[in-house]
Amino acid sequence: IxxxxxxxxxxxxxxxxxxxxxxxxxxxxxxxxxxxxxxxxxxxxxxxxxxxxxxxxxxxxxxxxxxxxxxxxxxxxxxxxxxxxxxxxFTPDSKARMQTMINNLIAAFRERVQTRDWMSDATRKEALAKLAAFQQKIGYPDKxxxxxxxxxxxxxxxxxxxxxxxxxxxxxxxxxxxxxxxQEWGMTPPTVNAYNNWLQNEIVFPAGILQAPFFNAEADDAINYGAIGAVIGHEITHGFDDQGAKFDLQGNLKNWWTEVDLKNFEARSDCVVKQFDAFEAEPGLNLKGKLVSGESIADLGGLQVAYQAYLKSLEGKPRPAAIDNFTPEQRFFLGWAQVWSAKYTPEAARRQTTDDTHPLSRFRVNGPLSNMPEFASAFQCKVGDPMVRAEKERCQVW
Ligand SMILES: [Zn+2]
Missing domain, CATH: 1.10.1380.10 (Neutral endopeptidase , domain2)
Known part of the structure; x- marks a missing residue:
């Protein structure tokens, strides 16, 4: 039992x-x-x-x-x-496009694992093995x-x-x-959501999430990398968030970290906890950093890895033109912001802040983006602007 x-x-x-x-x-x-x-x-x-x-x-x-x-x-x-x-x-074309993006996102995440300077080669090897063992499910179950x-x-x-x-x-x-x-699925095909199941080391994307604003066949790549791309990155990062990192490549609850690397990782996770503790959701009610840390680490990592994957997808191609006066870099961030545009009643905001592991939508946007110099430069923001954190106050886990 x-x-x-x-x-x-x-x-x-x-x-x-x-x-x-x-x-x-x-x-x-x-x-x-x-x-x-x-x-x-x-x-x-x-x-x-x-x-x-x-x-x-x-x-x-x-x-x-x-x-x-x-x-x-x-x-x-x-x-x-x-x-x-x-x-x-859901069309075979949607599945193929999704598969390509997942491959690109996993490749970009692999690069990030390979280049994190706070991690020893011993732990890095384990992290790469876990990433390589990810199972993927897209659209609907085979059975x-x-x-x-x-x-x-x-x-x-x-x-x-x-x-x-x-x-x-x-x-x-x-x-x-x-x-x-x-082969079993934990969500139904029409569900507009996705998940990482640590116990099976798998990432799962039901057909329902492959529609606007997450995935828009009419939109350009910049928007889609900022939206569904960052969601894919989010699910990948969940395998390496403050809880997911406790599971190994087979889904066993087993430590694969060296002691020093784990300390470094926890300090980086704590940075995210503190940032979110400081956000005020409703008058007198702050977010609970510890409650939302897994989701917020996944958002931050997901955006960083998706941005990197987007830039890589442009290599060797002519630079995409501006659309409605927005540069490709700006469109990437707009894609993410459009996913989370929402309006809450005060009661719903209080309830979500009290018992949900997902931060209120506006903090899922402003939280991670304020840590990304890529965002600041895309919109020509300077240090001291509300959406820009000074370098020593920025969080970065992956
Ligand atoms: Zn999540």
């Missing part, structure tokens, strides 16, 4: 006897109702939204029904929906989940939802005692 969070179970075990039985009954009843609320009649759904949507997120209204239905279908039958999605929205054992009917929506939940639990339990299935 592998218990990931023993403290939780110790505390819960104590509460089993200390909390009155009547309270447990109320709590468990509430858990059941809230979990099923979105599939129940509108009174339940509205009450659930009033708390999770309005109170916690400051949202004014529900998403339209069609959007909630698509999200529920993605949650329950993601790889069935995914087959329809990729047939309509789809078989849903034939899941009954769906037109009689009752909530029963369908409950059966889908039970199906997912049974699927997980069936894995016990069997060899790891490395």
């Amino acid at each position: 592998n218990v990931a969070h023993p403290e939780f179970f110790q505390a819960a075990d104590k509460m089993m006897t200390e909390v009155p039985l009547a309270d447990w009954k109320t709590y468990l009843r509430w858990q059941l109702v809230t979990a099923a609320a979105d599939a129940l009649s509108s009174k339940f759904e509205t009450e659930n939204f009033n708390f999770f949507g309005k109170t916690l997120q400051g949202r004014k209204e529900q998403y339209p029904v069609w959007r909630r239905c698509v999200a529920a279908t993605d949650g329950a039958l993601g790889e069935a929906l995914g087959q329809v999605y990729v047939a309509r929205a 789809w989940i078989d849903y034939t054992a899941l009954d769906m009917s037109r009689d009752s929506y909530v029963q369908n939802a409950l059966r889908a939940g039970a199906f997912a639990v049974r699927r997980d339990l069936d894995k016990i005692g069997k060899p790891l299935d490395r």
Whole structure:
């Protein structure tokens, strides 16, 4: 038995006897109702939204029904929906372009590992071996989940939802005692996101992220390197962020660092922690540097490696012209900024700052870019300008 969070179970075990039985009954009843609320009649759904949507997120209204239905279908039958999605929205050309960018980004990251002066050759060798062992998944799984054992009917929506939940639990339990299935995906194809799974040393890009503003077939390379390119760099860097760096090339939790190199790496990670601790999200509420350090190390590394890969892709070619008066270098950074343009309610900003490992969008842009002299020179900023940190205050991990 592998218990990931023993403290939780110790505390819960104590509460089993200390909390009155009547309270447990109320709590468990509430858990059941809230979990099923979105599939129940509108009174339940509205009450659930009033708390999770309005109170916690400051949202004014529900998403339209069609959007909630698509999200529920993605949650329950993601790889069935995914087959329809990729047939309509994902082309072999998208996959090929993505593959080329991933190769270029990995090559650029390799160069950075080879040239970091704070790392010994012993650790460097391990880092390069880990990078070379990265598995890549693009678009959709080679083998789809078989849903034939899941009954769906037109009689009752909530029963369908409950059966889908039970199906997912049974699927997980069936894995016990069997060899790891490395073909499995942790996100569905329509998902607009990507991930690095340390336990399998893999980077995964669902088809859904290959659309604007992340990837725009109509835009030039500068924009796309700044957007999806930096996202690819972000996922690569996750394998070498403050947590990812603890896993080896096979996905084992195993230290491959020399003691001195690990100290250097931690000092560099701490620089990022301190910078983000200093950002104020909402009046009186600062970001938590430690909470967002992995994402912020990945953003910084991702942008630096994507910028390097973009410049390399231009070698031997004529310099791209300005578009709308923006230079190629400026367009790279605009690509990143467009990915994260967002507007938050104060409630949503507070919630994300309190419990999400991702910093608020504006800090995902201004944070890393203020550490990049490449950004300052692209926009002719000087030391002392708000988006420029003096050299000794800049962070650089990778
Ligand atoms: Zn991330």
